[in-house]
Amino acid sequence: MSGIIAYCRAGFENDCAAEWQEKSAALGVYGYCQATAQQGYVVFRCQVEEADHLAKKLALTDLVFTRQFIVILAELDQLPVADRVSQVQVALLDEDLLAAFDTVKPAGELRVEVADTNSGKELSKFAKKFTVPLRRGLRQIEWLTERESSRRPSLHVFILGTDHLVLGYSYSFNQSPWPMGILRLRMPNDAPSRSTLKLDEAFQVFIPAGEREQRVTSGMNAVDLGASPGGWTYQLVRRGMMVQAVDNGPMDEALMESGQVRHFREDGFKFKPKKRNITWLVCDMVEKPDRVAMLMCEWLVEEYCKEAIFNLKLPMKKRYQTVSESLALIKETLAEYGHGRYRVSAKQLYHDREEVTVHIYREPS
Ligand SMILES: C[S@@+](CC[C@H](N)C(=O)[O-])C[C@H]1O[C@@H](n2cnc3c(N)ncnc32)[C@H](O)[C@@H]1O
Secondary structure (H helix, E strand, O other), X not given: OOEEEEEOOOOOHHXXXXXXXXXXXXXXXXXXXXXXXXXXXXXXXXXXXXXXXXXXXXXXXXXXXXXXXXXXXXXXXXXXXXXXXXXXXXXXXXXXHHHHOOOOOOEOEEEEEEOOOHHHHHHHHHXXXXXXXXXXXXXXXXXXXXXXXXXXXEEEEEEEEOOEEEEEEEOOOOOOOOHHHOOOOOOOXXXXXXXXXXXXXXXXXXXXXXXXXXXXXXXXEEEEEOOOOOHHHHHHHHOOOXXXXXXXXXXXXXXXXXXXXXXXXXXXXXXXXXXOOOOEEEEOOOOOHHHHHHHHHHHHHOOOOOEEEEEEEOOOOOHHHHHHHHHHHHHHHHHHXXXXXXEEEEEOOOOOOOEEEXXXXXXXX
16 A cells, blocks of 8 residues: 655654644645654555655655655565564565655665654664665665665665565655654753753754854853753853843753853843844743744844744644644744844754744845
8 A cells, every 4th residue: 555654753643733734735735634642643645646745845844743754665564573684675676666766766775664652663673683684685676775875765664563564765865864754863961851862852953964053152142031950051061152041930050150151030031132233042941832933033023043943832722723723823923023034943852852942044135
């Protein structure tokens, strides 16, 4: 059966599915989703050519609840334990499959992946062991380039059981660079809170590597709204910025001793910077999404800051709808009152839980 598999955080399958339904229809593809709660992925069923069209045209960066997605080549189950590799070879040499996917072969790299769930974790040891013989087997049948190539599509093997897997592919120009679409980060020993990883991840996901040195760098001024105890401020300080940390709660003492932080015990919704010299506004206040969205728009429209990263905390139900409405509100407000063109991106990051992270950037004129 053809279609797409979209990887997501377990528990967010319905939101991921709702987003696929809407965004694929906007590109003229009318498929249907199969989503089971807590399985960590969604299957979107559509025709083979439609799936390939979406792999090229539906930008992963435009999908909030999808970490990575792959076009299904084949699904194999009841694989014989003794020789799974040759069964994969047989499937990939099938004439119909080759005719439908002739431009995908040979792939430039192999990614053997599992769902980000407890049962996926149990399979990851097997996935690792399977990778080496499988890679060899794929090279034998010329489904994989001899040397890794980032210009060719990636071949994904999504392991659902020790005898059950899905073969798929993604295009190098529309994929996450990380296995399973997950950027794993080490928790720094001296960071004041685990949420520090959210901002670290956000900088790496939203700011292209080649621009990071220029856009997230030493000497910049930043404001952190809802800063206590200082996990996000820690990331700004680590990058050499001077930070105005706004929160009634206490800030980590070691962070204050850096000399790079001024603590304002004020309401983040009322705080305004004294000078228009702020590059980064970050905000992690627990508040209604639309209220945070409007505050961020105000900072950008008034040119108090150049770029903003913030969280939208999600309600229990209709989470995709809530996010869509907040993003629409942001785009409309900036189009009406802003100066210039803004890029608005949103993602449920690996380190996010009941929230998504948004980045807004005014493009240089
Ligand atoms: C999730 S915590 C922030 C954690 C922080 N980003 C970190 O990494 O350590 C939310 C913070 O927002 C603060 N907060 C909520 N409403 C606020 C407001 N109106 N003004 C200032 N701070 C607020 C709370 O006091 C709380 O410390």
